Amino acid sequence: MSGKPDKDASGDGRNDTASRPDGFPETYVPTPEEARARRRRNIAIAIAIGVFSVFFYAITIAKLGVGVIERPL
């Protein structure tokens, strides 16, 4: 691919490609600020999934009512 830079745009060498044999960084290294924001988003997503699971569990119990324990074996 043409246009590969020797240095990454951040200017701090985090994603410097010049020293790598294929010219591409193996992984993108986020800035500390980006990493913190990503961590906060991940925590929020985890909480949202947890709440959603409990939410639908409660809905299921509420809709089924006593039917939950009166099912045929």
Added chain:
Amino acid sequence: MSLANQQDQWTGNASLSLADPGDYFALLKPRVMSLVAFTALTGILIAPGSMHPVLAVASLLAIAVGAGASGALNMWYDADIDAVMQRTSTRPIPAGKVTPEQALSFGLVLSGLSVLTLGVVANWFAGAFLAFTIFFYAVVYTMWLKRSTPQNIVIGGAAGAFPPMIGYAAVTGTVTVESLVLFAIIFIWTPPHFWALALLKVDEYERAGVPMMPNVKGEKRTRIEILAYSLVLAPVGVLPWALGFASWIYGVIAIAGGAGMIALSIQVLRAADGAKLVKPARSLFFFSILYLFVLFAALAAGQIIHRVAG
């Protein structure tokens, strides 16, 4: 990581989003969402019949999230307008914290999730009604009416008036006169409320190119229409009592509130142009919020007392 971001990475422009969860929450327009949840709760409470409390709370959450999703879709489409208006320039997209594509995805996913949840939890009529409301706000109002006619908030106001009907439909699975009255109160309340704000923000709407009533028809015509809508709103606000599904206490509150709306609208009509208009227009704007809140709170409280006592 998306292909676009991978491409960016190879060309040295890679970056991760700096958006916080709070930025995504802001996309939901939390204040509007809370008002929607409140009016929907009133719809649930005045509906005949009963609903399991867990299912009622779940329905309410689904309606609130649906409203938030339509807010995110609105911010996605209106990012260009938001950027030039002082009141909205700090929203997540114009502030550069969330990309328009991220807001669109967020809004679409939450729209689907909220509609499916309400359909499963309550009934599919309510779910379909919520889907229509999201469509009405995001497409009919945001994409079509807002930029094309000074009647934008009149017709578009229906989207904000549907939630109590959705709440009512979540319990009953249908539409009745009672839920239509709740719709009518919010629908007729919307023009005087928003035009009071528009009178205060004429320059900003002008700069953004949004054809609000004061910009297109002039301030005089706007003031007359504000009074006209308030004159219709006052008796419509009393209808829940007149039709027998609210107490006389509600009736007294509605009569007093309606009189307040008319009195403040007359002040707006009589005020001199320019700086003299700011105070009455601002008073009407804030009083209109109080009026709607108190009316629906009185309806909800009356139903709670009736159920507890009965």
